[in-house]
Amino acid sequence: MTIFERATIVLASLTLGFGLCLPAQAAEPTLFDDLGGKPGIEKIVADFLPILQADPRINTFFAKTDMKQLGVLLSEQFCQLAGGPCTYSGRDMVASHDGxxxxxxxxxxxxxDLQIAMENNKVPSSVANRLVAKLAPMKHAIVR
Ligand code: HEM
Structure with missing residues (x-):
């Protein structure tokens, strides 16, 4: 083996070795990450519920609702929708708003009201709009 061949092999193995050692390229942050992960979403929902309850345009709907339970379900739902590691365990949108x-x-x-809760939590409007865009297609199941 010539010195050149030997050098080529050394170089090739070094390149391969470095390649294998390099960390995989960091994944793009998801909407879930941009909302602050689970704690961020839970905080937004916790702030959203009292805003709902104080809003005379819609608060009568929630007069008999267990708000604590609704908060748990909304947090799960937003987390899942945003690409987070959660599974929504509530009823579907037609069943839960029917009649x-x-x-x-x-x-x-x-x-x-949700936008206000996000604003209060310093969620950038571009991120807030991404969550609202995920909720918008549910309108036909809720408004009937
Ligand atoms: C994108 C919009 C909405 C989303 C994502 C949403 C989501 C949810 C979820 C996850 C639940 C819990 C379901 C369950 O109990 O299993 C729920 C329940 C409820 N939603 Fe909505 N909702 C939306 C819009 C609305 C609107 C506009 C109103 C009325 C103004 C409303 C009134 C209620 C009420 C009163 C309950 C509780 C029902 C009960 O006490 O059993 N929702 N919603």
Missing amino acids: MGVKSAHFNALAE
């Missing part, structure tokens, strides 16, 4: 008479204006009011 309530939720109208478009109510839906928009709730979305506005």
Whole structure:
């Protein structure tokens, strides 16, 4: 083996070795990450519920609701929707809103209240809009 061949082999193994040792390229942050992970989402939901309850446009809907349980379910749902490691364990959107008479204006009011909760938590509007965009397609199941 010539010195050149030997050098080529050494170089090739070094390159391969470095390649294998390099960490995999960091994944793009998901919406879940941008919302602050589970603690971030739980904090947003915890702040969202009292805003809902104080909103005269929609608070009568929640008069008999177990808000603690709703908070748990919303946190699961937002986490899952945002690409986080959660599984929503509640009822589907048709079943949970059936016969309530939720109208478009109510839906928009709730979305506005969620935006306020995110603003209060310093969630950038670009991130907040991404979560709202995930919720928007549920409108047809909730407003009937
Ligand atoms: C994107 C919008 C919405 C989402 C993601 C959402 C999500 C949820 C979830 C996850 C639950 C719990 C389901 C379960 O109990 O298994 C729920 C229940 C409920 N939602 Fe919504 N909801 C939305 C819009 C609305 C609107 C606009 C209203 C009325 C203004 C409303 C009123 C209620 C009420 C009153 C309950 C509790 C029902 C009960 O006490 O059994 N929701 N919602």
